[in-house]
Amino acid sequence: MNTNYRFTFGPWNISTGADPFGPPIRPELSVAQKLREYKKLGFDGIQLHDDDVVPADWSPEQTRRGVAEFKKMLDDEGLFAEFIAPRLWEDPRTADGAYTANSESDRRYALDRSRRAIDIANMLGTRDIVLWLAREGTYIREAKDPVVAVQRILDAVNALLAYDPTIRLLGEMKPNEPMDQAYLPTPAHFLALCYRTADPSRCGVLIESAHSILAGLDPSDDMAYALWHGKLWSVHLNDQNGLKYDQDKSFGSVDLRRAFNTVWVLERAGYSGCVGLDVKSMRTTRPEHQTKHLANSRAIFLRLVEVARRLDVQTVERCRAERDYEALEMYVLDCLMGRV
Ligand code: XUL
Ligand code: MN
Secondary structure, rough: OOOOOEEEEEEOOOOOOOOOOEEEOOOOOOOOHHHHHHHHHHOEEEEHHHHHHOOOOOHHHHHHHHHHHHHHHHHHOOEEEEEEEEOOOOHHOOOOOOOOOOHHHHHHHHHHHHHHHHHHHOOOOOOOEEEEEOOOOOOOOOHHOHHHHHHHHHHHHHHHHHOOOEEEEEEEOOOOOOOOEEEOOOHHHHHHHHHHEEEEEEEEEEEEEEHHHHOOOOOHHHHHHHHHHHOEEEEEEOOOOOOOOOOOEEOOOOOHHHHHHHHHHHHOOOOOOOOEEEEOOOOOHHHHOOOHHHHHHHHHHHHHHHHHHHOOOOHHHHHHHHHHHHHHHHHHHHHHHHOO
């Protein structure tokens, strides 16, 4: 049983409330201001994109100095860096995908930028690199050769594994958005690819609840499958109201039972990775309340841990043995409603 969950989130989880239909509605906080919030909210570590640390166009020397300054800020706040994710979806050279772009020079840019993210990870003392393959897909299926695309993703993963023999690569898969359809749309797709890489022991997944739901899958089953492989190395817990854009709602806020099942699976399996909360505050949230969704998501997780621990395993096993799933369902709902 894991009695010591470590909580993390990224600077993007304290946001201005801008959406595709409206500009920022809250002032942007500086990174230093955000870092000061972590411990107060009960969080232990930070998740980072490469350019959350230093701008992507800085020279190697500027980068070295900038990362050292960032590391000092983290150390001063008592925070660790959980992972670095190369942001391969904003630069114009990644418009047509990064590793799967049709242009050879764009593909080279994506790899160079990913290698630089590994350098930053080394300087910050983490070995985990998260690949959210945001634009590895198409708007129209004829735009790319899908067989070649999968090979290009594998080649990129192998190039990164070869660049640094100590890093681990965690695929964070999502079936759509920003692309209409993504290549490798689910964690299971990436897991299959892991075994074809030059070093499967260094390839695994980060699973986000909302991404599983968008793929029509249950997050707890997706996570259980990766746990069985010994490859669930991080999670992004949040919630999602049906099949629409990626909502990143507070964990458990839409479907408490689904959230409970996620926690129950992590608990039973002795999950030892960080509990990342990739949640977004509502646009209506006032600046003075803009970290509440993080505190709430963490509190909901911990309350569901209590429920999972209170659950009487013998009752569950008896219901299973008697194939009385009606009773089991009522028992679980009673637990969730505080009746047990
Ligand atoms: C996108 C998403 C990202 C990744 C990090 O949907 O979840 O925030 O978690 O790049
Ligand atoms: Mn995420």
